[in-house]
Amino acid sequence: xxxxxVLGAGxxxxxxxxISIVTFSRQAEAYYTVGExxxxxxxxxxxxxxxxxxxxAVGRPMRIRGYVDAASVRRGDNGLRLSFDLTDExxxxxxxxRGLVPDTFDRAESVTVGGRLSDDGAFVADELxxxxxxxxxxxxxGATAPASKKQG
Amino acid sequence: xxxLGYACVVAALACVGYxxxxxxxxxxxxxxxxxxxxxRSMLVGAALITAAVAVLEISLYRHDFTMAYxxxxxxxxxxxxxxxTALWGGQEGSLLFWSWLMxxxxxxxxxxxxxxxxxxxxxxxAIGATVLMFFLGLVAFVANPFSRLAVVPADGSGLNALLQxxxxxxxxxxxxxxxxxxxxPYAFAMAALITGRLDAAWLTASRRWxxxxxxxxxIGLGLGGRWAYDVLGWGGYWGWDPVENAAxxxxxxxxxxxxxxxxxxxxxxxxxxxxxxxxxxxxxVLIGTFLTRAGLVSSVHAFAQSDIGxxxxxxTSFAIIGSIALLWxxxxxxxxxVRVERLVSREAAFxxxxxxxxxxxxxxxxxxxxxxxxxxxxxxxxxIGPSYFNRLVLPLLGAAVLLMGIGPVVAWRRGDARAVAxxxxxxxxxxxxxxxxxxxxxxxxxxxxxxxxxxxxxxxxTVIEIVRGVRSRRRLGEGWGTAFVRLVARQRxxxxxxxxxxxxxxxxxxVTGNVYKADAETALRQGESVTVGDYALRFEGFGQSxxxxxxxxxxxxxxxxxxxxxxxxxxxxxxFRNREDQPMTIPSILHRPLADVYALLxxxxxxxxxxxxxxHVNPLVGCVWLGLIVLVLGTLTAAWPDxxxxxxxxxxxxxxxxxxxxxxxxxx
Numbered sequence: 113x114x115x116x117x118v119l120g121a122g123x124x125x126x127x128x129x130x131i132s133i134v135t136f137s138r139q140a141e142a143y144y145t146v147g148e149x150x151x152x153x154x155x156x157x158x159x160x161x162x163x164x165x166x167x168x169a170v171g172r173p174m175r176i177r178g179y180v181d182a183a184s185v186r187r188g189d190n191g192l193r194l195s196f197d198l199t200d201e202x203x204x205x206x207x208x209x210r211g212l213v214p215d216t217f218d219r220a221e222s223v224t225v226g227g228r229l230s231d232d233g234a235f236v237a238d239e240l241x242x243x244x245x246x247x248x249x250x251x252x253x254g255a256t257a258p259a260s261k262k263q264g
Numbered sequence: 265x266x267x268l269g270y271a272c273v274v275a276a277l278a279c280v281g282y283x284x285x286x287x288x289x290x291x292x293x294x295x296x297x298x299x300x301x302x303x304r305s306m307l308v309g310a311a312l313i314t315a316a317v318a319v320l321e322i323s324l325y326r327h328d329f330t331m332a333y334x335x336x337x338x339x340x341x342x343x344x345x346x347x348x349t350a351l352w353g354g355q356e357g358s359l360l361f362w363s364w365l366m367x368x369x370x371x372x373x374x375x376x377x378x379x380x381x382x383x384x385x386x387x388x389x390a391i392g393a394t395v396l397m398f399f400l401g402l403v404a405f406v407a408n409p410f411s412r413l414a415v416v417p418a419d420g421s422g423l424n425a426l427l428q429x430x431x432x433x434x435x436x437x438x439x440x441x442x443x444x445x446x447x448x449p450y451a452f453a454m455a456a457l458i459t460g461r462l463d464a465a466w467l468t469a470s471r472r473w474x475x476x477x478x479x480x481x482x483i484g485l486g487l488g489g490r491w492a493y494d495v496l497g498w499g500g501y502w503g504w505d506p507v508e509n510a511a512x513x514x515x516x517x518x519x520x521x522x523x524x525x526x527x528x529x530x531x532x533x534x535x536x537x538x539x540x541x542x543x544x545x546x547x548x549v550l551i552g553t554f555l556t557r558a559g560l561v562s563s564v565h566a567f568a569q570s571d572i573g574x575x576x577x578x579x580t581s582f583a584i585i586g587s588i589a590l591l592w593x594x595x596x597x598x599x600x601x602v603r604v605e606r607l608v609s610r611e612a613a614f615x616x617x618x619x620x621x622x623x624x625x626x627x628x629x630x631x632x633x634x635x636x637x638x639x640x641x642x643x644x645x646x647x648i649g650p651s652y653f654n655r656l657v658l659p660l661l662g663a664a665v666l667l668m669g670i671g672p673v674v675a676w677r678r679g680d681a682r683a684v685a686x687x688x689x690x691x692x693x694x695x696x697x698x699x700x701x702x703x704x705x706x707x708x709x710x711x712x713x714x715x716x717x718x719x720x721x722x723x724x725x726t727v728i729e730i731v732r733g734v735r736s737r738r739r740l741g742e743g744w745g746t747a748f749v750r751l752v753a754r755q756r757x758x759x760x761x762x763x764x765x766x767x768x769x770x771x772x773x774x775v776t777g778n779v780y781k782a783d784a785e786t787a788l789r790q791g792e793s794v795t796v797g798d799y800a801l802r803f804e805g806f807g808q809s810x811x812x813x814x815x816x817x818x819x820x821x822x823x824x825x826x827x828x829x830x831x832x833x834x835x836x837x838x839x840f841r842n843r844e845d846q847p848m849t850i851p852s853i854l855h856r857p858l859a860d861v862y863a864l865l866x867x868x869x870x871x872x873x874x875x876x877x878x879x880h881v882n883p884l885v886g887c888v889w890l891g892l893i894v895l896v897l898g899t900l901t902a903a904w905p906d907x908x909x910x911x912x913x914x915x916x917x918x919x920x921x922x923x924x925x926x927x928x929x930x931x932x
Contacts, residue, residue, distance in 0.1 A: 114603045117612075121619055128623035132630045132656055139652045140635070143645035175647050190787030191867040191876045212785055212866040212878045215837070215847045226647075 141226070146178035147201030159202055163233025166205075170229045175239070176205060177224040180217075187213075198223065198235075205229075209237040216242040266331050269319035270410040272312045273360070277400045279309030280367070284393035291386035291459075299386045303374055306393055310367035313400070317364045320357060320409055324350050330416050333357055333409040339422035341813050341841070346423050349433040353423050355557065355572075356409035358436065363399040365437075366444040370396060373448055373473065384466060387455035395447055398579045406572050425814075425840045425848055431491030435484055439511055442481025443549045446514060448473035449521075450546035453539055457590040462535065462597045467525050475903035478522060479896065481515050486892040497851040497864045499783060499880035501888065504653040509632040510552030513625055517545040520621035527614045530676060534611075536591070536598040537618070543587040548625075550580040555632070608679035613671035620664040627656040658775070662718055665772050668765050669722035672729050691724030707780075715776030723769035726762050733759070752901060760902025767898055770891030777859075777884025785866060785878040793824070797881040799861050800824045806870055807834065815839045819868055819875045823854050823861050830856065835865040835877065859883040 142152075150157060153169035178198030184206075185196040194217075195208045207225050217223070217240070226239030283306035290298030320333070324347045329335045337350035337357065352358040370392035374385070403409065426432075449470035456466035488508065489501035502508060521541045527533040554576035591598075604611050631653055635646040673687045695717040702716060730751075737747035752759040782797040793802035801821040809816045818836040822829055833852040840846065854861040859881050866876030 117604050117615065121615060124619050125623060125626075128656075128660070129626055129630075132627040135652055135656055136630055136634060136648060140646040140648050143635075143647045190869070190874050192785060192787060212864065212876065215849055 142172070142174045143224075144174060144176050145200050146176055146198050146203045146205050149174075149176050149205065150203045163204075163206060164231075166229055166233050167231075170231055170233075173226070173228055175224055175226045176235065177222055178205070179222050180220060194240075198225070206234045207237050208234060209240050211238070211240065214240065214242045265319055265323050265326075265328060266410040266412055269316045269323070270404075270408065272316035272319065273400065273404050273408075273410070276309045276312035276316065276367075277397065277404050279305045279312060280393045280397050280400060283309060284390050284397060287386045287389040287393065291390065299389075302386065302389055302393075306367075306374060306389055307371050309393075309396075310371040313360075313364045313367045316360060316410075317351065320360065321348065321351055324348075327420065329418070329420055330412050331409075332411050332413045335413060335417055335420045337420070337423050339420035342420070342423055343428070343813075345430075345433060346428050349436075350423055352436045352440070353427065354409075356403070356407040356411075358440075359399060359407050359572075360403050360409050361437070362440050362444060363396060363403055365440050366392075366396050366399065366447055369445055369448050369473070370451070384452060384455035384459060384461060384469065387458045388451045391451040391454045392447060395451070395583075398575075402572055402575060406575060422840075425838070425846065426495060429491055429495050431487045431494060435487035435491055437484075438480050438487055439484030442477050442479075442484050443511070443514060443553070445473060445477025445480060446518060446545055446549050448477065449542050453542040454587065454590065457539065457594045460594065460597055462539075462594065464529050464532075467529055467538070471525070471529075472903055472905075474518065474522060474525075475899060478515075478518050479899040479903060481511070481518065482892070482895060482899065485511055485515060486889075486896075490889065493885075494853070495850065497849055499781075499851075499862050499864070499878075499882065501885070504631070504650045506632050507556050509628050509653075510555045513552055513628055513632070514545055514548040516621050516625040516628065517541060517548050520618045520625075521545055523614050523617045523621075527611045531611060532602050533600055533604065534614070534618075535600050536595065539591055539594075539598060541618075543584075543591065547580065547584050547587070550576070550583055551633075554580055555636075606678050608674060608681045608684060610671065610674050610676045610679065613667060613674050616667050617664060617671065620660050620667065624657045624660040624664075627660070628653065631656075662715065662772070665722050665768060666718050668768060669725035672762070672765075673725065687728070688721075688725060690728060691721045694724040695721040709779050712776055712779040715772060715779070719769050719772040719776065722772070723766065726765045726769065730759065730762055756904060756906055757902045760898050760900070760904075763898030763901055764895050765898075767891045767893070767895030770887045770894055772891075774884050774887030774889075774891060777882070777887065780883045781880060783878065783880040785876065787874055787876045790873050794877070794879060796861075796879045797859070798825055799830075799859075799879075799881055800827075801833065801861070801863060801877070801879055803875055803877075804832075806868065806875070813841055815841075817868070819865055819877065821863060821877070825856070830854070831861075833861060833863040835863045837865055837868075855886060857886070860885045 144152065149166070149169060153167075154161065154165040157165040176198065178200040181197040181199050181204070185194070187194055189210075191213060193208070193210050194213050195206065198205050198207055207227075209225065209227075220242040224239075224241040225235060225237035226241075227235055227237035230236050283302045286298050286302030286305060288302075290296065290300075290302055323331055323334050324338055325344075327334065327338070327340055333354060333356050334350075337353040338347055342350065346353075350357065352361045370389070373392070374389060449466075452466040452470040456462050485508075488511070492498075492503070493501040521538065524534050524538055524541060528535055528538050554573070557572055557576065604615065606612065631648050635648060639645050669691060670684070670688065674684055698720045699713050699717050702713060707713065707716075730748075733751045733755075734744065734747045737751050738744065740747075742750065752763075780797075784794055784796045786794045788794060788803040790803055790805055793800045801823055804820040804822055807818040807820055809818070816836050816838050818834040820834045821832060823831045823833055831854045833854050835852040836850050838848045838850055840848070849865050851862055851864045853863075862880040862882055864878045864880075866878055868875040
């Protein structure tokens with residue numbers, strides 16, 4: 113009698129565990145820096161390769177992180193549309209985003225965007241997270257800013 | 265001042281260390297005097313920590329900017345309330361605060377009458393003091409809130425403006441009260457394992473502490489959600505953020521534990537399981553604290569990046585390995601002599617409850633920790649979105665809500681399936697009627713219908729169960745009101761539990777409402793409007809106001825429901841004077857009976873008269889807050905000190921502790 117309950121419980125719990133792991137691996141998105149994206153999707157591309165070289169990564173949902181090239185920022189549609197280049201390790205990805213832009217975007221240290229690469233190598237983002245320096249912890253006078261990882 | 269505070273911390277550490285060693289030695293060698301001195305030393309330690317906390321608070325109020333912590337978390341213009349809360353506004357202070365709360369719990373448990381020569385208390389002191397020693401050690405040697413700055417600044421940098429919200433003022437302390445309180449059941453369990461007194465004594469001793477901790481944890485989670493909803497502006501209250509999950513995991517484990525101990529108290533069942541569950545709960549507290557504080561997860565909460573990670577990892581591993589070793593060693597003593605007899609029985613229902621909660625816990629745990637593990641092992645960073653959690657956790661917890669309707673009407677040992685079916689036919693009918701009515705009204709989403717049906721069933725079953733109790737008292741000639749009050753007062757734990765269940769029903773309704781949430785973002789000129797769901801927002805114009813510490817720019821909107829004006833919203837952008845580089849966008853919410861209209865300012869061009877706005881319509885959010893309030897009231901009812909019950913418990917505890925051999929659990 114007891115064994116039956118233990119087995120039943122184990123079976124149910126086991127099923128939940130398997131389903132969790134499977135669902136996770138299906139839904140997990142890769143999280144690359146711009147440099148890693150190039151290394152993964154187009155390892156042999158020349159540094160000045162066209163964005164189309166990233167075709168291997170097209171269509172997969174992912175998040176990428178990099179620094180905003182301030183000169184490339186364009187806004188449109190009353191601030192609801194934004195395009196900019198994310199850079200990192202001499203690599204570059206063009207991003208277009210539609211939605212409210214967080215207040216902190218303009219003084220962001222780095223930015224993470226979630227979305228997919230389109231066929232022309234531009235990243236179409238539906239999520240935009242801003243990492244800003246010392247948002248929650250101030251830097252004591254005379255010290256240097258900690259490498260901050262948080263999103264805003 | 266700073267030196268005095270630091271001296272208090274170091275002296276407290278010495279006292280607590282002595283308490284741990286003396287209590288353990290005294291218990292091991294049966295030296296009551298040593299045990300007594302350990303207890304007193306623990307109490308002195310708690311007093312010293314209190315003094316250190318007082319010193320830090322006084323320094324905050326006196327604006328003593330020679331101290332790095334005061335400089336970091338406050339400024340001359342910080343309002344008084346937030347000077348107080350700055351105590352837990354940064355890593356170092358919050359660790360001190362955490363230690364203080366923990367020492368308070370342990371001391372309160374020690375101040376209750378206990379016999380030093382027998383029972384669990386000496387080992388309880390030793391375990392509690394050991395855990396406390398770790399946190400105090402961090403305060404003393406790694407994250408010292410009393411360190412001074414080389415250069416004395418004229419003004420502080422001020423508490424982050426986002427955190428200046430009443431919900432945020434009380435969210436961390438409630439959460440901490442919950443998490444540190446879970447140390448008490450753990451310490452009792454360890455004491456029971458060490459002494460081999462594995463009867464129900466440790467459960468009896470820790471039951472009320474567990475309820476208090478669970479209550480605080482629930483309030484903490486609720487306040488955090490409310491703060492996020494009111495301030496952060498993404499339109500929701502729960503985002504499956506790793507740090508939210510870190511606090512949710514101990515809640516899930518302790519909720520499972522709260523239920524399964526009833527089976528042990530009543531029938532002596534699930535003994536190994538309960539001991540394992542309390543270990544799991546405590547380890548999840550440590551793991552959650554570790555994840556949050558070591559800066560391992562990126563989240564809105566990552567308020568503290570620091571080097572305490574390795575220490576936490578070390579202590580957490582030590583606690584896990586030590587507890588499991590103890591459990592393994594005592595496994596023979598934990599064998600239950602009774603077993604679950606039938607599937608239709610209360611104990612089987614508790615088993616089901618535990619499976620669902622532990623299943624949900626695993627899903628949350630995997631989704632929270634695997635990205636970190638994956639990065640460590642393969643270097644590949646991963647992220648997981650809310651849909652993973654919603655898909656896995658919500659069905660499991662929904663099933664738990666369903667079971668919540670069934671469990672209480674099933675008898676212990678051998679339930680009668682037909683009797684259960686008879687009692688449950690009415691709530692089942694209610695759920696069916698509701699589904700048909702909703703379908704007619706135009707609600708066709710299967711998830712929404714399932715959610716509402718489950719809530720109606722569980723709510724109906726719970727109400728019927730309460731009404732049944734009231735009716736039986738009515739037969740004694742009491743009025744409805746008197747009968748209800750007396751019924752609850754006489755059996756607080758049971759009926760308090762049912763009230764909590766009703767709170768959960770409301771919560772389930774509120775969460776189900778999410779299926780129909782809608783949003784839109786758009787740019788508007790004056791007089792133009794945007795329609796979301798049943799509602800339309802018409803842009804009326806800009807407004808500006810100034811407060812001592814900030815300047816506020818608003819956009820005013822009239823809210824119309826099917827063409828009728830029902831209110832207005834004015835989302836704003838606020839610029840704090842001491843942090844002009846950080847404008848904050850504060851949402852504005854119109855609470856309607858069936859939905860919230862939630863507006864957030866995207867940007868505005870005063871000259872062109874154009875505003876960008878994001879509007880969310882969140883159906884039934886009010887039920888979430890209502891559910892949390894009912895849950896709190898129910899838990900208070902169940903945990904409220906009850907002289908009569910306490911005397912019975914004390915007598916029971918004394919009997920259990922004075923017995924020379926631990927009695928075998930009896931079959932009820």
